[in-house]
Amino acid sequence: MKPDFRLLSAFFFAAMAALPLLAGDYYQGVGFQLLMWIALSQSWVLLSGLTGYISLGHVVFYGLGGYLTVLTWHIIPLPLAIPLSGLAAALFAVLIGYPVMRVRGPYFVILTFGLAELVKYIVINVEAALGRFGRLMMGAPDLSTLYWAMLALAMAATLLVVFIGRSRFGAGLRAIREDEPAAETAGVPAARYKLAAFALSALIPGMVGGLVALRTSYFEPQQIFSPTISFTVVTMAMIGGSDRARGPIMGALFLVLLSELLWANLAELYMIILGLLLIGFVLFAPTGLDGLLRRRGGR
Amino acid sequence: MDLLLSPQLLAAALIAGVLYALVALGLNLIYGTMRLLNVAHGELVMLGGYVAYWSFALLGAGPWPALILSPLATGLLGDALYRGLFRQLLANSALAQRIEANSLLLFFGVSIILQNLVSLAFTATPRGYQPFAAMVDLGAANLTGGRLLALFVAGIVTIAAVLLLRFNTVGLAIKALIQNREAASLAGIDIEKLERWSFVAGFAIAGLAGALVSMVEQLSPFMGFPYMIAAFVIIILGGLGNLTGSLIGGLVLGLLETYGVALTSPNYRSILVYGVFIAVLLVRPQGLLGRARIVR
Numbered sequence: 001m002k003p004d005f006r007l008l009s010a011f012f013f014a015a016m017a018a019l020p021l022l023a024g025d026y027y028q029g030v031g032f033q034l035l036m037w038i039a040l041s042q043s044w045v046l047l048s049g050l051t052g053y054i055s056l057g058h059v060v061f062y063g064l065g066g067y068l069t070v071l072t073w074h075i076i077p078l079p080l081a082i083p084l085s086g087l088a089a090a091l092f093a094v095l096i097g098y099p100v101m102r103v104r105g106p107y108f109v110i111l112t113f114g115l116a117e118l119v120k121y122i123v124i125n126v127e128a129a130l131g132r133f134g135r136l137m138m139g140a141p142d143l144s145t146l147y148w149a150m151l152a153l154a155m156a157a158t159l160l161v162v163f164i165g166r167s168r169f170g171a172g173l174r175a176i177r178e179d180e181p182a183a184e185t186a187g188v189p190a191a192r193y194k195l196a197a198f199a200l201s202a203l204i205p206g207m208v209g210g211l212v213a214l215r216t217s218y219f220e221p222q223q224i225f226s227p228t229i230s231f232t233v234v235t236m237a238m239i240g241g242s243d244r245a246r247g248p249i250m251g252a253l254f255l256v257l258l259s260e261l262l263w264a265n266l267a268e269l270y271m272i273i274l275g276l277l278l279i280g281f282v283l284f285a286p287t288g289l290d291g292l293l294r295r296r297g298g299r
Numbered sequence: 300m301d302l303l304l305s306p307q308l309l310a311a312a313l314i315a316g317v318l319y320a321l322v323a324l325g326l327n328l329i330y331g332t333m334r335l336l337n338v339a340h341g342e343l344v345m346l347g348g349y350v351a352y353w354s355f356a357l358l359g360a361g362p363w364p365a366l367i368l369s370p371l372a373t374g375l376l377g378d379a380l381y382r383g384l385f386r387q388l389l390a391n392s393a394l395a396q397r398i399e400a401n402s403l404l405l406f407f408g409v410s411i412i413l414q415n416l417v418s419l420a421f422t423a424t425p426r427g428y429q430p431f432a433a434m435v436d437l438g439a440a441n442l443t444g445g446r447l448l449a450l451f452v453a454g455i456v457t458i459a460a461v462l463l464l465r466f467n468t469v470g471l472a473i474k475a476l477i478q479n480r481e482a483a484s485l486a487g488i489d490i491e492k493l494e495r496w497s498f499v500a501g502f503a504i505a506g507l508a509g510a511l512v513s514m515v516e517q518l519s520p521f522m523g524f525p526y527m528i529a530a531f532v533i534i535i536l537g538g539l540g541n542l543t544g545s546l547i548g549g550l551v552l553g554l555l556e557t558y559g560v561a562l563t564s565p566n567y568r569s570i571l572v573y574g575v576f577i578a579v580l581l582v583r584p585q586g587l588l589g590r591a592r593i594v595r
Contacts, residue, residue, distance in 0.1 A: 103581065106336050107580055110336075110580070117528070118570060122570060124566075128566060227524075268419045269415075275409065275410070275412035275415075278405075283387060
């Protein structure tokens, strides 16, 4: 039987919504992580899955959002600060988007990576110049409040991928992925579409970064701008393996469960398995979990 | 001003420059010829460094065995990876269509495996050793013997490789491969053999560079990142597949970094390197010395 992904996704989010009522702090923390990765990798799919422009620097939006939330801490009330962080990240994407999105293929990949590192070091230097080495945030909201907010972001990111994937805009982005010059000839406003996708894919990570900064209640640029976050997002999307909303959900679920099993005492082993999985999926299952399931369902 | 004009600083810049050039040369052989985006290149440098460290500590013959053992170890690893992973990737047309994205993910997998294996085996604590710690007086500048050795070996190997590939048929074949893979194959070049050769040579050169780096810097399992980035900066500066370009690019980056840091502060080192990198990518993605061409 072909699995009904829509029903499964709805069931999944319903279960995630029920989690804080049933489970203790530990599992809420794990759930928070899972929702965070779903929100991030959905946002990545919005850009890289649809357009084929592989971003290896998505952490930059997440980090900037987190930084802004930290900077405005106790100045702007949180219900305003979090959306503002998302908007600021999107604005940053618009500002750098035009020159950046002109760069193609492998150059785009290393450019996004380099950009994220550049911003990280700028923030580190700004903090050092301010005489700050890590910031502690006292009185952040409790976990269940943050959990609900993160759930909302994960669902928003998922719906965004669903609706854009079905829209004319999404079809245009897919056309750019398949053959950009041909898409332009057929009337897709490639430059505008790419810029819009870049900005949209920055919006939710900016807010996610804000929530994570509150959750850890400690801010350290090396940590929040860590390239591992970008890499994990790409790996999750690859393992999920789809330009549709179900891919990131499966990829994130798979890796979060795996890390729960291994991370606590075997951090290095977890990373090694992550590497092996990545290699295995690229070589033997380039369509990811989604492809494997569909092949089984089709039979 | 005195500092900027000192031969000591120039020597430091040259050492950084030739080491960068050597690292970039290896990357250029792999990326330039096969379009394999080797993000594990820095880990090869790290691995070469560890082989050098252990051969220095265990063999008791000074830093010399490392000059053979490090490239041998990474070269063998390259051969195994080529046979195990990348031959399949290059041969399978469905995978080869998105060769850059796929190779990036494969190498990223290799990279985190290597980092964590080394960290598991040797712990994450930085390690270092000092071969020939005594200062050598060169008249204008004083260098430790280790740094002098690194400077000479890296300089000689880089220049020899550039000359070799410029003036013999293997070099011509590689150039042909970079320009047009199919036409090169029609002209009677054994593509698979050449690709394997470039792959292994690129890995071996990275290992040698690692051995030299270990003589001037401390080692840690996660030290590879900045070298990988520097190598990408350089091959973009010098043009893909342009080996002379990567020598010049390496020297430029070494000078820029050393003098930039001397002028400002060590805190700005990373900003400087990434800033140059991004500026070059945005302004001239085909490289400062590269010819304009459509890159897909």
